[in-house]
Amino acid sequence: MTGPGLDDVFSDDITLPAADGYPLAATLFLPRGAKRHAILINSATAVPRRLYRGFAGYLAKRGCAVLTYDYRGTGDSRQQSLTGTHRPKSLVGFKASMSDWAAQDITAAVAWMRERYKTLPFAYVGHSFGGQALGLLPNNSKIERALLIAAQAGYWKLMTAPERYRVYALLNFVGRPLTRILGYMPGKAGLGMDLPKDAFLQWARWVMSPRYLFDDSGLDTLQNFPKYRGALRALCMADAPWATRPAVELLCAGFTSITPEIITVTPAEAGAARIGHMGFFRPEHRDTLWRGAAEWLEAEK
Incomplete structure (x- = not known):
């Protein structure tokens, strides 16, 4: 493995089978x-x-076995179907919703890690949707600690202005019409990555709902939120326009069996000019945000 400070870490690109057998691209x-x-x-x-x-x-350098992966229809997991045949460059006709990502992909990743490393303490890091999905997993009780990073119930009115208006316009005046016409949401329209039609439209419905995914009457897996009883820390970046403190609090309120710890982090505390929605994962935060997160993930109960 190459990269600053990562010379002494092994990495292996593997294929992780989802709950329904769909092959997910992953790195261990x-x-x-x-x-x-x-x-x-x-x-x-x-x-x-x-x-x-x-x-x-x-995290691996500190002694952790770590798995990353792409949800179906995204990243490297959009290349192959169940039969192993290559899909076209577009996602036209590809069936995958955000609830599928949770039920099929994330659930399987949790099970794979828990089975492979059954004797080790097991922690979950969820960035944005990855954090939201924790409450939807039928096997979330197998997770001992969960760190949510800029994870929120993303109702558009809880976003900061003017970003909330940009998102409203992107979803309603660009995204929805374009997705229905093309059969998928092209990343060039404003999200950066192509998304399956069902995933984008489900997300758009949630963003337009005051309680986000909690308003989705057809989302049966909401019943799994109370099943999570492990430690939970949610990091709220003060300058993140989507995962504002009220939005983070709304998501955390769904975990009714525990009392989540919500911490607001300012750029000044991290010695940075800005952090935003994605910035936590920049290497410049190795000795500040990363170290604090790692120490919490590795802590005893």
């Missing part, structure tokens, strides 16, 4: 020494797993 990071913890990193919407490579390697 391992320390050269003894493994003391197992950690699963779960991506934000429209964010490929490579964003988390530096943080995953940092």
